[in-house]
Amino acid sequence: MAETRRVVVAITGASGAVFGVRLLELLRAAEAVEVHLVMTRAACLTLAAECDRRPGDLAPLARQVHQVGNIGAPIASGSFRAHGMIVAPCSIRAAAAIATGVTDDLVSRAADVMLKERRTLVLAVRETPLHRGHLDTLTRLAGLGAVIFPPVPAFYHRPRSIEAIVDQSCMRMLDQLDIRLDAAPRWGEAGGIAAIGEAAAP
Numbered sequence: 001m002a003e004t005r006r007v008v009v010a011i012t013g014a015s016g017a018v019f020g021v022r023l024l025e026l027l028r029a030a031e032a033v034e035v036h037l038v039m040t041r042a043a044c045l046t047l048a049a050e051c052d053r054r055p056g057d058l059a060p061l062a063r064q065v066h067q068v069g070n071i072g073a074p075i076a077s078g079s080f081r082a083h084g085m086i087v088a089p090c091s092i093r094a095a096a097a098i099a100t101g102v103t104d105d106l107v108s109r110a111a112d113v114m115l116k117e118r119r120t121l122v123l124a125v126r127e128t129p130l131h132r133g134h135l136d137t138l139t140r141l142a143g144l145g146a147v148i149f150p151p152v153p154a155f156y157h158r159p160r161s162i163e164a165i166v167d168q169s170c171m172r173m174l175d176q177l178d179i180r181l182d183a184a185p186r187w188g189e190a191g192g193i194a195a196i197g198e199a200a201a202p
């Protein structure tokens, strides 16, 4: 039997709380995955403003919900064997904290642990436009080994709804953790979208 993979999902106060919510929903369908959730205070605001949800509504979607101020939570330690972490959406504030090692809350500490333990850290950074300071932060994070994953929509799968756009981004974030959930069509795969050239073939 496959070893259960522990995945940390963090939701911060950038716009796009729906990405965090949908990741949790998708991970419920994944086999042998144990989800640990942490949300910032600002995330609670965006969750209410954008999704009409309260933090407590997400609790059933996670194995454990950790308080953002609980620096003693299991996910704050490298000895807690986690597979990887996705911060979605990731605010510029959180990205800057992770980039500089200012690990004064559980999101930045858990992310720092991922980097130091050479585990996968996916940051769905959402802000636009980006100034030079933002870009410097993201460059620094990429150099530290983080996957910089702005949730930029793709259109090659011809999404017909916001949900389809969100699902495709979430699927690709999970791909980074090697968790395969076919939440959207994949280019060139059976049941997906034919690659260019193949579509025109008889």
Ligand SMILES: Cc1cc2nc3c(=O)[nH]c(=O)nc-3n(C[C@H](O)[C@H](O)[C@H](O)COP(=O)(O)O)c2cc1C
Residues within 6 Å of the ligand: 011, 012, 013, 014, 015, 040, 041, 042, 043, 045, 046, 049, 090, 091, 092, 093, 094, 126, 127, 128
């Ligand atoms: C409705 C709303 C939308 C926001 N959107 C963004 C955003 O897209 N990107 C961002 O970096 N900050 C955004 N912010 C600001 C962050 O919430 C703010 O910087 C906060 O301090 C982030 O804290 P956190 O990193 O602890 O979640 C938004 C705030 C609100 C209220």
